[in-house]
Amino acid sequence: VTLNSFQTSGNSPGLSRCRVGLLGFGTVGAVLARRLTASDFLLPLQLTHICDRRAREKRGRQPDVLANLVWTDRFDDLLTSDTDIIIEAVSATEPAFEHIRAALLSGKSIVTVNKQVVAHHGPGLMSLAERQGRQFRYEGAVGGAMPIVRVLGDGMAGERVRAIDAILSGSSNAVLSRMDEAACSMDDAVAEACAHGYSDADPSADLDGLDAATKLAILCGVGFRLKVLPAQIDTRGTSHLRPENFRAAKLRAGTIRQVAHADYDRERGVLTAWVAPIFVPGTSVFGGMTGPQNAAIIAGEYAGDIVVTGQGAGADATAVAAIGDLVAIARDRAAIVPAPIFKEPKTIVGLADDKIAEAV
Ligand SMILES: NC(=O)c1ccc[n+]([C@@H]2O[C@H](COP(=O)([O-])OP(=O)(O)OC[C@H]3O[C@@H](n4cnc5c(N)ncnc54)[C@H](OP(=O)(O)O)[C@@H]3O)[C@@H](O)[C@H]2O)c1
Numbered sequence: 435v436t437l438n439s440f441q442t443s444g445n446s447p448g449l450s451r452c453r454v455g456l457l458g459f460g461t462v463g464a465v466l467a468r469r470l471t472a473s474d475f476l477l478p479l480q481l482t483h484i485c486d487r488r489a490r491e492k493r494g495r496q497p498d499v500l501a502n503l504v505w506t507d508r509f510d511d512l513l514t515s516d517t518d519i520i521i522e523a524v525s526a527t528e529p530a531f532e533h534i535r536a537a538l539l540s541g542k543s544i545v546t547v548n549k550q551v552v553a554h555h556g557p558g559l560m561s562l563a564e565r566q567g568r569q570f571r572y573e574g575a576v577g578g579a580m581p582i583v584r585v586l587g588d589g590m591a592g593e594r595v596r597a598i599d600a601i602l603s604g605s606s607n608a609v610l611s612r613m614d615e616a617a618c619s620m621d622d623a624v625a626e627a628c629a630h631g632y633s634d635a636d637p638s639a640d641l642d643g644l645d646a647a648t649k650l651a652i653l654c655g656v657g658f659r660l661k662v663l664p665a666q667i668d669t670r671g672t673s674h675l676r677p678e679n680f681r682a683a684k685l686r687a688g689t690i691r692q693v694a695h696a697d698y699d700r701e702r703g704v705l706t707a708w709v710a711p712i713f714v715p716g717t718s719v720f721g722g723m724t725g726p727q728n729a730a731i732i733a734g735e736y737a738g739d740i741v742v743t744g745q746g747a748g749a750d751a752t753a754v755a756a757i758g759d760l761v762a763i764a765r766d767r768a769a770i771v772p773a774p775i776f777k778e779p780k781t782i783v784g785l786a787d788d789k790i791a792e793a794v
Contacts, residue, residue, distance in 0.1 A: 451478045451479065451480045452478060452479050452480065452518045452519055452760065452763065452764040452767065453480050453482045453515075453516055453517045453518050453519075454470065454479050454480060454481045454482065454483075454517060454518070454519050454520070454521060454760060455481075455482065455483035455484070455485065455512045455515055455517035455519070455520045455521070455542075456470075456481060456483065456484045456485065456520075456521050456523065457485045457486075457509070457512060457520055457521065457522045457523065457524060457530075457533060458485075458486060458522060458523040458524035458525070458530075459484055459486040459488075459489070459492050459523075460523060460524075460525060461631070461749045462523040462547055462574075462749045462752050462753065462756075463484075463486070463521075463523040464749070465749040465750055465752075465753045466521060466523060466749075466753045466756060466757070467481060467484060467500055467503075468500070469753050469757065470757070471499045471500055471503075477757070477760075477761055477764070478764060479757075479760050479761070479764055481503060482503060482504060482515070482516075482517060483503060483504045483505075483506065483511070483512055483515050483517055484500075484503055484504070484505050484506075485505075485506050485507065485508070485509055485511065485512045486505070486507065487507055488507070489505040489506055489507040490505070490507065492505075493505040509529070509533050509536070512537070513536060513537060513540045513542075514540075517542060518542065518543065518763075518767065519542060519543045519544070519545060519760060519763055519764075520533075520534075520537045520542045520543075520544055520545075521544075521545045521546070521547075521756055521760065522534055522544060522545070522546040522547070522548055522551070523546075523547050523548070523756075524548060525548075526550075527548070527550040527551055527554060527555075530546070530548050530550075530551050531551050531554070531555050531559075534546065534551060534555075534559060534570075535559065535562065538559065538562050538563050538566050538568055538570065539562070539566065541566065541568065542568065543563070543568040543569040543570070543571075543763045543767070544559070544563065544568070544569070544570045544571070545571050545572070545574070545756050545759040545760055545763070546570075546571075546572050546574070546575060547572070547574035547575055547752050547755070547756050548572075548575060549575040549576060549645070549648045549649055549652060550648060551575075552572045552575045552576075552652050553648045553649075553651045553652050553663070553664050554663065554664075556570075556572070556652060556655060557655065557661055557773070557774075557776045560771075560773035560774065561773040563771065563773070564770060564771065564772055564773040567768075567770055569762075569763050569769065569771050570771075571759035571762060571763065572652070572759070573755040573756070573758055573759050574752045574753075574755035574756040574759065575649070575652060576602065576649040576652050576653060577600075577602060577649065577728045577730070577742075577744065577746050577755075578604055578726070578728060578744065578745050578746040578747055578748065578751035578752050578754075578755065579744045579745045579746070579751035579752070579754040579755055580728045580729070580730065580742055580743060580744030580745070580746055581742065581744065581755065581758070582600075582653065582656075582728075582730050582742055583652075583656055584758075585732070585740065585742050586598075586653065586656045586657050586730075586732060587656045589740075590657075590732065590734060590737075590740065592736070593732075593734035593735065593736055593737055594734060594735040594736065595657040595658060595698075595732060595733070595734055595735075596697060596698075596733045596734060596735055597695070597696065597697035597698075597732075597733040598650075598653055598654075598657050598694075598695070598696045598697070598730060598731075598732050598733075599693060599694070599695050599720075599730070599731045599733075600646075600649075600650070600653070600693070600694045600695075600728065600729060600730035600731070601646075601691055601692065601693060601694070601720055601723050601727070601728050601729050601730075601746070602645070602646040602649040602650060602653075602694045602709075602728055602730075602746065603640045603643075603645045603646045603649075603692055603728075603746070603747075604632055604725075604726030604727065604728055604745065604746030604747025604748065604751075605627055605632050605633035605637055605640035605641075605645070605726065605747050606637075606640045606641055606643075606645070606646065606672060606692040607691065607692065607723055607724075607725070607726060607727060607728065607746065607747075608623075608626075608627040608630070608632040608633065608725050608726045608747065609623040609624055609627050609633065609637065609640075609641065609672075610623075610672065610675070610689075610690055610691055610692060610711070611689075611691075611723070611724040611725060612626055612627065612725075613675065613677060613680055614680045614683075614684075614689045614690070615724070617677050617680065617681070618677065619676075619677065620641075620673065620675060620676075624637050624641075627726075630725075630726075630748075631747075631748050631749065632725070632726040632747040632748055633747070638673075641671060641672045641673045642669065642671040642672075642673065643669040643670060643671050643672065643692060643709040643710070644664065644669060646669075646692060646694045646709045647664045647667040647669045647694070647709045648664040649694070650664075650667055650694040650695075650696055650707060650709060651663060651664045651666075651667060651707075653694075653696065653730075654696050654698075654705065654707065655774070655776060657696070657732065658696070658698040658705070659774045659775065659776055659777060660698065660705060660776065660777060660778065660779050661776040661777065661778050662705065662707065662778075662779065662782065666707070666782050667707045667708065667709060667782070667784075668707065668708040668709070668710075668783075668784025668785050669708070669709045669710075670708070670709065670710040670711065670785070671711075672690075672692050672711040675690060675711060675794065679794050683713055683794070686713065687715060687716050687717075688713050688714055688715045688716050688718075688721055689713075689714060689716060689721055690711050690712070690713060690714070690794050691711070691712065691714050691720045691721070691723065692709065692710070692711050693709070693710065693711075693712050693714065693720060694707075694708070694709045695707065695708055695709075697733075698779065702780070702781075703779055703780030703781065704779065704780065704781045704782075704783060705779035705781070705782045705783070706782075706783050706784070706786070707782060707783075707784070708784045708785040710785055711794045712794060713794060719731060719741055719743070723743065725745075726745055726746055726747035726748055726751070727743060727744070727745060727746060728743065728744060728745070728746025728747075729741065729742070729743040730742045730743075
């Protein structure tokens with residue numbers, strides 16, 4: 435294996451392994467732990483600690499390769515450990531936010547997959563990370579394996595982003611595309627999405643659009659440098675949809691997808707942002723997204739449209755994004771990532787009247 439691309443810069447010695455601690459051994463955390471300790475895992479990342487509120491119980495069910503790591507239910511043990519990076523995969527805003535803050539203050543870099551933490555506390559955590567000379571990365575919080583944060587934040591840094599249109603909830607897309615294909619009820623489509631691990635047992639946050647609104651709020655930060663809270667986004671649910679809505683869309687050569695939209699008029703300071711189930715032509719990018727796929731079309735002033743797609747739900751897909759973030763940190767641990775200067779939009783408006791006609 436050639437590890438040269440991981441040579442570190444600044445005052446860190448080259449080729450050293452990054453020691454990683456995991457906070458939260460749930461669905462995503464368990465997949466991450468298994469991937470990082472797999473015998474064919476060749477990246478210079480070493481998982482050494484697992485912190486979970488039920489550490490004792492969960493450790494007892496693991497194979498030796500995992501059970502032999504340091505397990506603890508005390509977050510302080512992670513803080514005082516010799517880990518360089520902590521991956522946070524907890525399903526609650528608290529205590530995750532306080533733990534991330536404490537970890538940055540004690541000199542750790544952070545990778546999180548927790549969209550709630552990023553949407554509500556991202557700007558503050560990014561500034562703190564910069565002040566501490568550490569990194570805060572969150573690719574897995576939006577779009578599963580679809581690398582939207584990297585594309586929008588780094589790849590399009592030279593672009594003036596005008597608008598973002600996206601399918602951001604893999605669970606909702608799995609449910610809606612299943613209703614379309616199988617002409618089945620929403621309950622049946624939800625049961626199938628759950629069976630594939632694309633949806634929580636309680637899919638209401640996905641179907642209500644809150645999950646997509648949370649991710650859209652994060653993307654408004656990345657693409658427009660705007661501080662927007664999920665609650666400020668006009669969010670319309672999908673749970674009223676019936677098989678007949680899909681039949682009607684088919685007659686118009688299309689289907690229904692939960693779409694998130696944001697565009698920003700910089701001169702007037704007006705952000706338009708909404709999430710709604712809308713009619714999309716069958717031949718469009720969104721019409722072609724089935725199962726847990728996510729897609730984003732980013733319209734820029736200089737380069738036109740850039741399209742990114744990828745699997746947007748499931749622990750495997752999310753782990754791919756999180757490991758990508760770990761690698762980015764390991765490659766250059768001393769890098770200072772300047773926190774964006776966020777502004778608040780003067781006005782936030784929702785779905786315009788002409789668009790309401792397209793909402794189903
Ligand atoms: N699943 C996905 O496909 C997916 C995709 C992208 C991002 N994410 C994000 O990944 C994170 C984890 O999701 P998941 O699917 O792995 O959830 P999960 O299976 O429910 O696991 C959540 C983990 O967080 C722990 N936890 C929950 N509330 C806690 C609290 N108040 N204090 C301490 N620990 C707490 C849980 O402990 P217990 O086991 O004791 O409850 C568990 O270890 C979430 O932020 C989610 O939004 C998930």
